[in-house]
Amino acid sequence: xxxxxxxxLVLPVYVPSLLLSAGQxxxxxxxxxxxxxQFEVNFSLVxxxxxxxxxxxxxxxxxxxxxxxxxxxxxxMVAGTIAAAIATFLMGTTPLLAGAFxxxxxxxxxxLLRLIAGVGxxxxxxxxxxxxxxxxxxADRGRALSTFGGVGRIGTFVGPFVGGLIGLWFxxxxxFYIAGAMSAIGAxxxxxxxxxxxxxxxxxxxxxxxxxxxxxxxxxxRDLTAAGSAQIFAQMIRAGRQLIVPLYGANTxxxxxxxxxxxxxxxxxxxxxxxxxxxxxxxxxxxxxxxVPSFIVxxxxxxxxxxxxxxxxxxxxTCVMGFGNGIGSGTMMTLGADxxxxxxxxxxxxxxxxxxxxxxxxxxxxxGAIADLIGLGPAAFCLSGTGILAAVVLVVFVRETLVSxxxxxxxxxxxxxx
Numbered sequence: 001x002x003x004x005x006x007x008x009l010v011l012p013v014y015v016p017s018l019l020l021s022a023g024q025x026x027x028x029x030x031x032x033x034x035x036x037x038q039f040e041v042n043f044s045l046v047x048x049x050x051x052x053x054x055x056x057x058x059x060x061x062x063x064x065x066x067x068x069x070x071x072x073x074x075x076x077m078v079a080g081t082i083a084a085a086i087a088t089f090l091m092g093t094t095p096l097l098a099g100a101f102x103x104x105x106x107x108x109x110x111x112l113l114r115l116i117a118g119v120g121x122x123x124x125x126x127x128x129x130x131x132x133x134x135x136x137x138x139a140d141r142g143r144a145l146s147t148f149g150g151v152g153r154i155g156t157f158v159g160p161f162v163g164g165l166i167g168l169w170f171x172x173x174x175x176f177y178i179a180g181a182m183s184a185i186g187a188x189x190x191x192x193x194x195x196x197x198x199x200x201x202x203x204x205x206x207x208x209x210x211x212x213x214x215x216x217x218x219x220x221x222r223d224l225t226a227a228g229s230a231q232i233f234a235q236m237i238r239a240g241r242q243l244i245v246p247l248y249g250a251n252t253x254x255x256x257x258x259x260x261x262x263x264x265x266x267x268x269x270x271x272x273x274x275x276x277x278x279x280x281x282x283x284x285x286x287x288x289x290x291x292v293p294s295f296i297v298x299x300x301x302x303x304x305x306x307x308x309x310x311x312x313x314x315x316x317x318t319c320v321m322g323f324g325n326g327i328g329s330g331t332m333m334t335l336g337a338d339x340x341x342x343x344x345x346x347x348x349x350x351x352x353x354x355x356x357x358x359x360x361x362x363x364x365x366x367x368g369a370i371a372d373l374i375g376l377g378p379a380a381f382c383l384s385g386t387g388i389l390a391a392v393v394l395v396v397f398v399r400e401t402l403v404s405x406x407x408x409x410x411x412x413x414x415x416x417x418x
Contacts, residue, residue, distance in 0.1 A: 008135070009132070009135075009136075009144065009147075009148075011189065011193040012131070012189075012190070012193040012194045012195075013128055013131065013132065013148060014147065014148065014151045015186075015189055015193075016077075016081065016186035016187075016189050016190055016193075017128070017148060017151045017152050017155070017186075018151050018152070018154060018155050019155070019182045019183065019185055019186040019189075020081065020084070020124065020152075020155070020182065020183050020186050021151070021152035021153070021154070021155025021156055021159065022154075022155035022156070022158050022159040022162075022182060023088065023155070023159065023178070023179035023180070023181075023182035023183050024155070024156070024159065024179065025155050025156035025157070025158065025159020025160050025162075025163065025264075025268070026159040026160070026162055026163035026166065026175045026178060026179045026182075027088075027159075027163060027175060027176070027179055028156070028159065028160045028163060028242055028246065028261075028264050029160050029163050029164045029167065029246050029257050029260045029261040029264060030163045030164070030166070030167045030172045030175040030176075030257065031049065031050060031175075032046050032049075032050060032243060032246045032247055032250075033167070033172060033246065033250060033257055034167075034172040034173070034175075035049045035050075035110070037172070038094070038095050038098065038106075038172075039098070039103050039106070039107045039110075040103070041107065042368075042372055043247065043367075043368045043371040043372045043376075044365075044368040044369055044371075044372050045107070045368070046243075046247070046368060047243055047364040047365050047367055047368025047369070047371075048111060048365065048368065049107075049110055049111055049114055050114075050242070050243045050364045051239075051360075051361045051362075051363075051364035051365045051368075052110075052111050052113075052114025052115050052117075052118060053114050053115075053117050053118035053121060054118060054239060054357055054360035054361030054362075054363075054364070055114075055115055055118060055361045056114065056115035056116060056117060056118020056119045056120075056121070056122070057118040057119070057121055057122040057125075057353065057357040057360065057361075058118075058354060058357045058358060058361055059115065059118070059119055059122075060118065060119035060120075060121075060122030060123060061122045061126065061350045061351070061353040061354035061357055062347075062350040062351060062354050063350070064076060064080070064119075064122045064123040064126045064127070064350055064353075065126055065347050065348070065349050065350020065351065065353070066347060066350060067123070068126055068127055068130050068345075068349075068350075069344070069345075069347060072196045073127045073130055073131045073134070073194065073196060073197055074127075074190070074194040074195075074196050076123045076126070076127040077123070077124060077127040077128065077131075077190045077194060078187055078190050078191055078194075079120075079123060080119075080120040080121065080122070080123025080124035080127065081120065081124055081183055081184075081186050081187035081190060082120070082184070082187045083116055083117070083119060083120030083123070084116075084117045084120030084121055084124065084183045085120075085180045085181070085183035085184040085186075085187060086116075086180070087113045087114070087116040087117040087120065087180075088113075088117050088176055088179045088180035088183060089176060089177055089179075089180030089181070090113050090176075090180075091110055091113045091114070091117075091176040091180075092173040092174070092175070092176030092177050092180075093173075094106045094107075094109055094110045094113075095173065097109060120183075122353060122357070125353065126349050126350060126353055128148065129145075129333055129336065129337060129349050130197075130345050130349060131194070131197055132144050132145060132148065132337065133337045133340060133345055133349075134197035134345070135197055139283065140283065141283075141334055141337055141338065142279050142280075142281075142282030142283040142287065142330065142334050142402070143276075143279035143280065143282070143283050144279075145279070145330040145333045145334045145337060146275050146276070146278045146279030146282060146329045146330030146331075146334070147275060147276070147279060147330070148330060148333065149275055149278075149329040149330035149333060150272055150274075150275020150276065150278070150279075150329050150330070151275075153268055153271045153272035153275060153325075153326065153329060154268075154272045156264075156268045156271070156272075157265055157268035157269045157271070157272050158265070158268075159265075159268075160260075160261045160262075160264035160265045160268065161261045161262050161264075161265035162261075163175050163261055164256075164257045164258040164259075164260060164261020164262065165258060165261070166178060167257045167258075167261075168256075168257060168258050172257075215344075216341065216344045216347045216348050216351065217351055219341075220339065220341070220348065223339045223399075224351060224352070224355065226393070226397040226398050226399075227335055227336075227339065227394075227398045228352070228355035228356070229393050229397070230291075230390050230393040230394045230397070230398055231332050231335075231336075231352075231355055231356040231359060231390075232355060232356065232358055232359035232362070233295075233359060233386040233387070233389040233390035233393065234291075234295055234328075234332060234356075234359065234386075234387070234390040235332070235356045235357065235358075235359030235360040235363065236359040236360075236362050236363035236366065236383065236386040237295070237298050237299065237302060237363060237383050237384070237386045237387040237390070238298070238325060238359075238360070238363070239359065239360040239361070239362075239363035239364055240302075240363030240364055240366065240367050240379075240383040240386075241298075241302060241318075241321055241363075241383070242264075242364070243363075243364040243367050243368070244302075244305060244367050244371075244376060244379060244380055244383065245260070245263065245264060245267075245305070245314070245318055246260050246264070247367070247371065247376060248305055248308070248314065248376045248380070249263060249311075249314055251376065252376055252377075253308065253309070253310060253311070253314060255311060255314075259311055263311070263314060263315050263318050264318065266315060266318075266319065266322075267315070267318035267319050267321060267322035268322060269322070270319050270322035270323050270326060271322035271323070271325050271326040271329075272326065273326065274323065274326030274327050274329060275326065275329035275330065277327065278290050278294075278326065278327050278328060278329040278330060278331070279329070279330060281327070282330070282331065282334055282402065283402070285402075286400045286402045287331060287334055287335050287338070287400060287401050287402055288394055288395070288398065288400055290327055290328055290331050291328050291331035291332075291335070291391075291394055292391045292394050292395055293324075293327060293328075293391075294324050294325065294326075294327045294328025294331065295324065295328065295387045295388070295390040295391040295394070296324070296387065296388065296391045297320065297321075297323055297324030297327070298321050298324035298325055298328075298387045299324075299384045299385070299386075299387030299388045299391070300320060300324070300384075301317050301318065301319075301320030301321030301322075301323075301324055302317075302321060302380050302381075302383050302384040302387060303380065303381060303384040304316070304317035304320060305317045305318075305376075305377070305380040306376075306377030306378075306380050306381065324387075332356060334401075335398075335401060336348075336349055336352040336353070336356075337349070338401035338402070339352070339401060340352070359386075363383065363386075366379065366382060366383070367379045367383065370382055
């Protein structure tokens with residue numbers, strides 16, 4: 001990828017991504033503990049709050065993909081970041097409602113706000129993916145999207161440690177206010193830095209055509225089924241680790257919020273250091289060359305969690321997971337962008353993200369349910385199994401999407417026939 005193209009993505013894509021991911025990283029050590037302490041709920045209900053953002057993305061993925069083609073990339077980016085900013089900020093106020101109206105209404109509001117933040121995240125992520133697919137050719141796309149993912153990992157490196165300190169010094173509620181403010185700054189940058197790149201297809205307007213989504217899903221069902229299955233398993237282990245590490249550290253090992261935040265941040269440092277090698281692997285050797293080893297190593301690290309007996313051993317397990325996740329930076333985004341038809345990029349990516357985000361939601365929910373039934377250790381082993389399944393499906397059922405420019409032939413889109 002040329003330096004000029006990489007630089008052109010810095011302000012419109014990478015800087016807002018850094019801000020939003022750092023804000024969400026702040027919540028990694030604080031949100032589960034905030035929910036436990038303020039609402040006195042079990043693991044399943046804590047996991048419901050953590051998974052709420054993923055459930056929101058499930059609701060928002062397909063409509064967001066359609067809006068990208070109706071309204072354009074820029075309006076959806078801005079609207080999504082504003083929604084996420086407001087919802088995140090308001091989460092910190094839910095204890096006030098609990099004092100006035102009781103725990104249940106306040107807890108329900110917290111879940112609702114997480115859902116809204118998830119819808120905003122769907123709008124943000126899909127519009128950025130579509131923007132990169134518009135402006136970056138296939139031969140450079142792996143590096144562009146791995147950098148996008150890597151910048152997000154830088155945010156998740158900084159965020160958890162900062163979140164732990166914020167929770168210790170100012171209270172857990174303060175983390176939501178700071179995370180919301182960071183998302184708001186990202187929205188302001190998007191207003192001034194983004195140039196609209198939507199291709200004119202004759203489908204612009206106020207009304208969304210669900211028939212286009214159906215046509216895209218029917219035409220590409222084989223890719224969506226095979227690659228989508230791998231993505232579900234991959235996102236389950238990725239999302240599940242964000243819940244199981246704080247809960248295992250706090251409830252099994254008795255670690256403080258600062259210690260948990262430092263563990264997550266150090267793991268994220270390992271993770272973020274690998275996004276450039278991951279992009280080179282994808283663009284030089286193939287998408288599967290990066291993704292398959294990634295999920296195997298993630299599974300190994302997750303299986304190490306139940307054997308952790310103190311801060312150091314839990315840190316080692318999370319760093320192994322960080323290494324695995326790092327070498328897979330941007331793999332699922334790149335695979336989706338490769339498979340997306342040019343004339344219906346938004347709709348395809350909406351369905352693609354819908355499939356993956358079902359795994360993002362399912363991972364934390366599985367952790368909570370299994371932990372309540374038989375413990376956090378068995379929950380970690382189950383998540384490890386999903387990582388192995390992701391690797392197996394990719395090897396056996398998913399085609400390699402990196403092809404030479406001479407072999408790239410785009411089939412006609414079904415969009416104009418529906």
